[in-house]
Amino acid sequence: xxxxxxxxxxxTLKVIAIVTMLIDHIxxxxxxxxxxxxxxxxxxxxxDPQVLMVNQVLRSIGRVSFPIFCFLLTEGFLHTSSVVRYxxxxxxxxxxxxxxxxxxxxxxLFSGDYQNIFFTLLIGLLVMIFVDFVWKRCGTKIGSVLLGxxxxxxxxxxxxxxxxxxxxxxxxxxxVIYLFRQxxxxxxxxxxxxxxxxxxAPLGFLxxxxxxxxxxxxxxxxxxxxYPVHLLILYGIACCMGIG
Numbered sequence: 001x002x003x004x005x006x007x008x009x010x011x012t013l014k015v016i017a018i019v020t021m022l023i024d025h026i027x028x029x030x031x032x033x034x035x036x037x038x039x040x041x042x043x044x045x046x047x048d049p050q051v052l053m054v055n056q057v058l059r060s061i062g063r064v065s066f067p068i069f070c071f072l073l074t075e076g077f078l079h080t081s082s083v084v085r086y087x088x089x090x091x092x093x094x095x096x097x098x099x100x101x102x103x104x105x106x107x108x109l110f111s112g113d114y115q116n117i118f119f120t121l122l123i124g125l126l127v128m129i130f131v132d133f134v135w136k137r138c139g140t141k142i143g144s145v146l147l148g149x150x151x152x153x154x155x156x157x158x159x160x161x162x163x164x165x166x167x168x169x170x171x172x173x174x175x176v177i178y179l180f181r182q183x184x185x186x187x188x189x190x191x192x193x194x195x196x197x198x199x200x201a202p203l204g205f206l207x208x209x210x211x212x213x214x215x216x217x218x219x220x221x222x223x224x225x226x227y228p229v230h231l232l233i234l235y236g237i238a239c240c241m242g243i244g
Contacts, residue, residue, distance in 0.1 A: 006212055007214075008207050008210045009212060009216025010214065011219050014068075014072060014219060014222065014223060017068035020062050020064050020068075023061045024059055025230065027058030027059045028104075028105065029105070029235060031051060034051065035051055035052060036243075063203075064201060066170065067173065067191060068208060069223075070124065070173050070191075071177050073125060074181060077125055077178070086125065087122065090118055090121055090122040093118050093227070097116045098115065101231055103232070104238075113163060114165070116227075119164040120159060120164040120167070123158055127152055127171060128174070131148045131178070134147045135148055152172075156171045172194055176194040177194070185209070188209040
C-alpha cells in the first residue's frame, strides 16, 4: 500500500522558501518604509508599535527561507547535468535582479551597499565546485584540505567585499550543508548550527529534515523569475502608497 505521506519533495521546499521570502520582503519593502514615513510625517519620530510588531513577525518568518535555498543550491549542484550552465544561470539572474533589488531595498536604481541573494548563491556554488574539484583531484590529503579551506576563505572574502546578502556567513552555511551531505540528519543539525546566529533561521531545517530526495513538480525557473518580479511588484505597491 502506498504511503499517504512520504516526505517533502524539492519543489515543496522551494514553495516554502518562496512564500516565506515573500512574507519577509513585504515587511522589508513595505512595512519598514511605512514605519519610517509615518514617523517622519507625523513629527513624532517614533514607530507605530503595532505595525512594528507585525513587521518583526514577518521578518522573523522570512528568516527560514535562506537556509532552505542554501540546501536546494547544494542539491542542485550535486544533481545538475551541467554545473557550468547552473553557474551561468545564477550569474545572469544575479545581474538581472540587481536593479529590482536596489529599487525594493534602497529606492534607487544603483547601489553598491548591498547585493542580491543570487550573488551569494553564485559564490557558494563556485566554492563548492572548487572544493569538490580539489578534494577529488589533489593527490595530497593535507594539501587538498588546505586548498579547500583556502577556497572557502576566498569565497567568504569575496562575499564580504561585494557585500552580498548574508555575506561570509551565507557562504559558511552553504559549505556546511555541502560537507554534511552524506547524512541527512547530521546535515540538518549542522546546518541549523551554522545559522544559529540568526534566529529563527535554524527552523528552516525542519522541512529540510523531511526531504525525500525527489524533485517533485517541474518548476526550474520559478524562483529565478519570481525573485526580481516580486521585488518590482512590492516596490510598485510602495510607490502607489507614496512611500517608494
